[in-house]
Amino acid sequence: MKIRYLSIRNFRGIRELNWNVTQSISCLVGPGDSTKTTILDAIEYALFPQGYLNIVDSDFFDCIVENPIEISVTVGQLPEDMLSLDKFGEYLRGWNAATGIIDEPDAQHEPVITIGLRVDKTLEPIWQILNDRLVGPVLISAANREQLGMTRLGVYGDKHLSWGKGSILAHLTGDVETLSPILANSIRVARQALRDQGIAELNHAAEQVEELAKAFGVKARTKFQAGLDSRLQIDRQSNMTLYDGEVPLRSSGLGSKRLITMAMQRNGVKEGAIILVDEVEAGLEPHRLRQVLRLLRPEHESAPQVFMTTHSSVSIVELQAAELNLVRSNNGSIDIKPVSSDLQDVIRGNPEAFLGKKLVVCEGKTEIGLCRYLDSVWQKANEGLSFGYIGAVLVNGNGTSTPNIALKLRKLGFDVLVLLDSDVPANPSIQDLATANICVIQWADNKAIENCIMADIPLGFLEQIVQFAITITKSRESVLDSIGSRLGLASGAFQGDIGDAIQQFSEERVRDAVGTAAKQKEWFKRIDRGESLGQIIYPSFGDIHDSDLVMKLNKLKDWIYA
Numbered sequence: 234m235k236i237r238y239l240s241i242r243n244f245r246g247i248r249e250l251n252w253n254v255t256q257s258i259s260c261l262v263g264p265g266d267s268t269k270t271t272i273l274d275a276i277e278y279a280l281f282p283q284g285y286l287n288i289v290d291s292d293f294f295d296c297i298v299e300n301p302i303e304i305s306v307t308v309g310q311l312p313e314d315m316l317s318l319d320k321f322g323e324y325l326r327g328w329n330a331a332t333g334i335i336d337e338p339d340a341q342h343e344p345v346i347t348i349g350l351r352v353d354k355t356l357e358p359i360w361q362i363l364n365d366r367l368v369g370p371v372l373i374s375a376a377n378r379e380q381l382g383m384t385r386l387g388v389y390g391d392k393h394l395s396w397g398k399g400s401i402l403a404h405l406t407g408d409v410e411t412l413s414p415i416l417a418n419s420i421r422v423a424r425q426a427l428r429d430q431g432i433a434e435l436n437h438a439a440e441q442v443e444e445l446a447k448a449f450g451v452k453a454r455t456k457f458q459a460g461l462d463s464r465l466q467i468d469r470q471s472n473m474t475l476y477d478g479e480v481p482l483r484s485s486g487l488g489s490k491r492l493i494t495m496a497m498q499r500n501g502v503k504e505g506a507i508i509l510v511d512e513v514e515a516g517l518e519p520h521r522l523r524q525v526l527r528l529l530r531p532e533h534e535s536a537p538q539v540f541m542t543t544h545s546s547v548s549i550v551e552l553q554a555a556e557l558n559l560v561r562s563n564n565g566s567i568d569i570k571p572v573s574s575d576l577q578d579v580i581r582g583n584p585e586a587f588l589g590k591k592l593v594v595c596e597g598k599t600e601i602g603l604c605r606y607l608d609s610v611w612q613k614a615n616e617g618l619s620f621g622y623i624g625a626v627l628v629n630g631n632g633t634s635t636p637n638i639a640l641k642l643r644k645l646g647f648d649v650l651v652l653l654d655s656d657v658p659a660n661p662s663i664q665d666l667a668t669a670n671i672c673v674i675q676w677a678d679n680k681a682i683e684n685c686i687m688a689d690i691p692l693g694f695l696e697q698i699v700q701f702a703i704t705i706t707k708s709r710e711s712v713l714d715s716i717g718s719r720l721g722l723a724s725g726a727f728q729g730d731i732g733d734a735i736q737q738f739s740e741e742r743v744r745d746a747v748g749t750a751a752k753q754k755e756w757f758k759r760i761d762r763g764e765s766l767g768q769i770i771y772p773s774f775g776d777i778h779d780s781d782l783v784m785k786l787n788k789l790k791d792w793i794y795a
Contacts, residue, residue, distance in 0.1 A: 238307035243294040248565030263560035269542040282379035298354035382506030435459035445496040488516035514545035546584035590624030594639040602763015654681040684748035689780035719746035
């Protein structure tokens with residue numbers, strides 16, 4: 234089965250959403266509170282394989298219960314038995330990516346059914362087949378919804394690591410009914426005696442779990458086996474649980490428990506199922522997360538369809554661009570935009586950009602470092618609001634590719650500001666960027682950022698920067714000769730006295746020599762050095778408030794905090 238179309242109305246933070254689903258794996262990314270998890274919840278509720286949902290008033294958009302919750306999921310690639318007339322054959326609709334859903338399927342459209350969930354102010358859920366040809370409602374049972382095989386992975390409560398009603402371990406063991414006497418008997422006998430008295434069935438399941446967990450990156454310290462857990466007995470849970478040697482697995486780390494549970498759940502998923510995974514990275518180290526993503530990626534057309542959310546740059550880098558979907562909320566109207574495959578290079582270089590709201594595309598690491606320092610001081614003047622609070626993300630444009638990266642990100646719907654040098658013509662042009670509604674900040678008079686800073690700061694601060702360059706390069710001679718050579722002086726002739734140099738040359742020429750040397754020798758082209766540069770020059774901003782440097786940085790501040 235494959236979800237082809239999703240429609241949501243009045244559910245939690247979603248007033249309306251319409252999504253044509255075209256991928257076998259769809260990862261939802263975006264800033265916090267963009268309703269990514271709510272979208273997964275909506276799919277789960279619409280295909281829920283049980284007859285009861287705990288719906289409360291806060292599940293309605295803006296808590297307005299007069300507007301019913303309406304979720305519809307259109308499912309294709311249906312098994313033959315669901316296409317028969319005595320099942321859902323007479324309710325079939327048609328779908329393709331170009332035209333969407335039509336009520337009368339033809340040869341150009343895939344046969345699909347639409348399952349709708351409606352909840353009004355009575356809080357009673359009603360599941361039914363949707364089709365405009367129907368005269369009256371056609372209900373769909375929990376048993377029929379269960380055929381669609383919707384599974385939510387990563388629900389890693391400790392109960393799944395014990396044998397009991399509803400646990401995955403119980404299903405792995407075989408006939409759940411035969412477990413009752415074994416579990417009841419386990420309460421009455423001591424732990425060691427129990428190991429000798431007939432828990433072969435449970436240990437066989439434990440061995441299965443150990444093998445499944447290996448693929449998800451969990452290695453047993455000794456051996457997985459069944460055992461009696463007195464703590465669970467006191468808590469009135471099942472007292473038979475999984476052990477790794479002498480240690481119950483419930484004592485393992487959060488990531489290991491999640492992976493073990495996910496491995497068991499994934500094993501139970503049938504071909505063609507629909508898998509939901511919220512915050513796939515939760516509790517996982519990067520190498521474990523990469524392995525999970527590889528195992529979840531569908532390998533063939535009949536493999537399960539996967540929907541997931543992430544807040545991790547590791548996930549974004551590991552996935553293909555075509556597997557990512559940007560989620561945006563505008564007062565409850567949700568837009569889901571697939572990422573084009575031609576953005577793969579942007580994703581690899583700037584994965585964090587896809588998790589923000591406002592993007593500041595910087596020409597290089599010097600600008601990123603300077604902006605990071607400004608973030609630390611500006612938030613003090615803005616009620617403690619940091620770039621992170623606002624959702625502003627700094628993006629490395631990597632030099633001359635900066636305008637092109639900014640334009641690509643803008644086409645995805647981000648608010649974008651680009652911070653550009655003016656010593657090299659922009660491509661795409663400044664006019665192209667402005668036409669795309671990108672805010673452009675560019676230093677005046679054909680300057681790179683180093684030249685702009687050296688041209689505008691007071692002379693005393695210029696001397697501090699020269700000393701800073703000497704400190705980080707650990708070579709006074711190299712720094713001074715780099716500046717002197719740009720003044721036309723022989724090696725060793727410039728000894729670092731800015732005042733003497735100005736008497737011999739013009740102040741403008743000396744400032745340009747320091748700026749050009751800094752740029753060409755790349756003294757500050759590291760993020761940490763850019764931050765230190767900001768720390769040195771920021772105290773001068775009050776004295777040079779009408780300079781190009783400060784006016785442009787104030788424009789940046791106004792844009793971020795707007």
